[in-house]
Amino acid sequence: MAPALTETALGTQSADYDKTIKAIFPDGIKTSGQLNPNYDQLASYDSLPREITGPTVWDAEDYKNNPERWTHHFSADETAEMSDAADMFIASGTSLTGITKEKYSLPRMSAFLESLRKEILNGKGFLLFKGMPVEKWGNHKSAVAYMGLGTYLGYFVSQNGLGHVLGHVKDVGADATQIDKVRIYRTAARQFFHADDCDIVGLLCIARSLEGGESDIASSHEVYNTLQREQPDVVETLSQPIWYFDRKGEVSEGQGQYTKQPVLYKETGADGRIYTKWDPYYVHSLSRFSDAGIIPALSEAQQKAARVLEETCQRLALHMILEVGDIQFLSNAHVLHSRTAYKDHAPPLPRRHLMRLWLATPEGEGGWKLPFSDSGHKKRGGVQVNDTAPRAPLDAE
Template sequence: MNDTLVPVGGRSAWLGSTLDYRQDGLWQLSAAELTEIDAALTTLKDRGDLDLTEITADTFPLPTVGRLLSRLRDELWSGRGFVLIRGLSRERYTDDDLARIYCGLGAHLGDIIPQSGNGEILGHVLNVADLVDEQVRGYRSAQAMNMHSDGHDVVSLLCLREAKAGGASRIASAAAVHDRMVETNPDLARVLYEGMPVMRSRMDAERGDGKIVTSDNVALFATTDGVFSSCIHVAQTRDAARAGHFDITPEQEAALDTFCELSASPEFYLDMNIAPGDIQFLNNRLIVHGRTPYQDHEDVNRRRHLMRLWVNIPSWPRRPDNQQDIYSMADLPRWARFRTPFMEMPERYMAQVTAMQ
């Protein structure tokens, strides 16, 4: 790493206190775009009951909406790093048809990839903490979630149902946090450039490359050929330290604390209310995200429910080497072996969850 730290600057280093996402990041689908999406869904269903993995740019044709998605890729890569697309009718489509549309849009954006050792390509963000005996991951509860990155290039959420109250999507620019640390405490910024080990879930590791903890340090900040990239997994780094995989130093603790404090401060974060039918896209290399706590309905079929995609963008450069250990491309085909056809279809998924309740 060069001893001289350079601010990222530009549109990607924004402060949440200065932005209104309804002006700076909300894209409204036009009537013509909605008509084309509807026609693509009809074309897809005319082919029969295809699994989500069979939804491609060919089976879900979007000859002109593709221009919108090209703009989206550019905005995620070199712009603000986030976009909220609005306009899909929640009343017009069933949950399963919205899942098909969502995967169709994702297939035009890039490569939809598995999200865990279960092999699912469509995740469900739903509070089931009171329905199961074991401890669940944060996104499957109603609790607040701290700022973090997800895997690979882009994470996306489509809202099916809102919470009774709360549950805003909280995002911040990792580039802006980086720049503030470079300005006020460059020594701690250098600690994040050096990185630390990250601990993965046991299932993801065992069904993937077998590594519970990354072999090398994962850089939270990296700059390659002038391109900034963040990789923020604070909780999993602290898990690795607690499990004895490395001895965390006071400087490393201070650097992690500083990043967390800045990204969770009102100056830096931006809260987005994702309404039913909205789709949020985030560049995992520029944006960290979390969630405010929320109150939910007792009936699981009325609870806050979002669908999630992970998308790799083939046209983007790969991550720096010191950020790739946690995102092994070799994991993806291994995880995919555990997927069963149609397992993520929301109506099937909700029938299973309802039976649990």
Template sequence: MTVTSPVPRQPDIEYHPDEEKYHARTARRLAENPSLPLVPLPEGFPAKVEGPNVWEGKDWTSEDQWVYKLSDAELVEIDAALAHFKGLGQPLGFIGRDTFPLPTLGATLKGLAQELYSGRGFFVLREIPVDKYSREELAIVYAGISSHVGSGRGKQDATGAVLAHIKDLTVSHASEGGLGNSAYTTDKQVFHTDVGDLIALLAIQSAAEGGVSRLSSGGRVYNELARTRPDLVKVLSEPWPLDSFGGNPGYTTRPLLYFEDGEHIVIQYSRRHFTGYKAQKRSANIPPISEAQAEALDALHFLAEKFSLEMNFQKGDIQYINSMGLLHARDAFRDDSDNIRHLIRLWLRNDELAWKTPKPLEHIWKRLYSVPPEGQRFPLEPEIRKKENGVAK
């Protein structure tokens, strides 16, 4: 008799996490192998991490703890820096600490950058008078202030765009296939991390309803997993097949969880690369994820949600977060004719303060942060980002 092992199939898992399915999968896996929680942590991984970036949402009592309100004098300084940059007549890719000088606010922003890398991992700058500026002036102000937080700007698509618009584009850009990414919809975005060191989001306008932003400490999520399910830490630290959605190669492999510098837990993943999202279904011709990986994906999401801090964007807020140390998510929202949620994103890096980039991510970081000033595009209107192969990302 020939015994053939079953062909591995993609587990029953969707982009939107289903708590019932998660608990059922956990129960099934533990019934099959009750010793799973006894699996030792992978070599080099700590039983627990500590530090200011290991926190829970309930640890924060007031937004005064993370909101930095710009003073009138600082706003005047920003306007002077804008006039200075415009006077130079240089392309926007040359916006930087030297070309957008902030004699006093610069030192404050430097301190806040330290908060991102060695402190809680996030802060909000309030508030940029967004209506006062033309869209191009706003891009200069935003990139100029942000260059004092992290002078490296990451490209966000194959065309060298360093600004990305996060807005519901389902109607305006329907023909471009943007539905493969929840960032361009009003849909909930589940917990994930962006690639790169730092994310900045400037709110030009907020939604009529919803769109709450949620942050969660990767270290806190890790500690819970390490304590209760070290087997899932092991799963997360091993290579996973990421769908490149029609790219070449069709998939890449890397771990989702890293502890390489003896100090920081880094979680780097986006759930849609393992489940697909709406129009971008998971490719059928690439290896499926395993049941263990499906459980680990849900564990990450639900633990991040449990320990999360929620905050609301106000028009004119810039939210800065360390994407290596924190996961983030966004609730679904509703726009109306007067309140159309519109955020502009930058990916940043502060070379002096940066954590060590985990080895398997180095090539991504290199691609992100290697765009020269003259190659940087600042799209002033929303567009769907394109990958190297022209596919929407």
């Protein structure tokens, strides 16, 4: 039998994310990183709704033949406004990590972007922009325009132990079978349905693959309703704080190598919504600890829940293909996403390349009220190792 898990094994709750360090972080705000929940704020299965209603629940059939409902083509005026703002920002000499709404002004687009933010957080949870001229602008100007858009949706959080606030989804030759060490976005392997460690994720397509690498998304609330009707035992298993998530070595001093939490949360306060945190790669990679008897191995109920969750997402998914210049923004609170495996073009053609943003929306600024100590922190979530400074490289490292 595995030994009882203690708070010592889980490690400290925070890495002083609320301290201000202007010398390291341009705005003085540090990403909080991967935390354990406040266990006394977790909801039991009996308190969860039997059915979720509202705009966060959607059927792929409602969208797959109606792309106008979830795509927005940048107009000539919008492209010109973004171009001018990017040129002014570049001329200022400011580092990409220092970009803000004030330094990337979009007066004509700002109202639309605010409505988009609300739609992502509280509506269907996704939108696909089309037509950013990335081939004309090149990586630097495209990154400025893309991150500039992101400032209207949330706060940049670090995506890995290197402090990347501009990430790059690209096959760099990492071994996808080494899931305890390798982040799958650095390989060409399939990604199963998951949610990232942030409130909103953005993907800008710089270059497409030869084949594969296509995107699927699903409303986790539609998935939840389906499971409640068909296999409520799966929902109950997913709602229990018995799931261990790997930090994959991206650990601050004093932190444990993993967190322990449920997959399904209920927001704190009255009328709390159901929030989903899931990534099977971060669950299955912990066999090095379960094999050693440090944490329990996945039970039969957990293995079933993981399998049924993936199968249900696949059944209910909306499929989309990102073309060069497309930007996909998704809520991680109530949308799960995946991608197919892919094969790159042979050199000298470029490899598949997506620029990625992880954005935080604290509860005091319209974000979800989560049972975590950092729920009100501007840069909640993400991956932060000690005081690693934010970085925004223009290509994969």
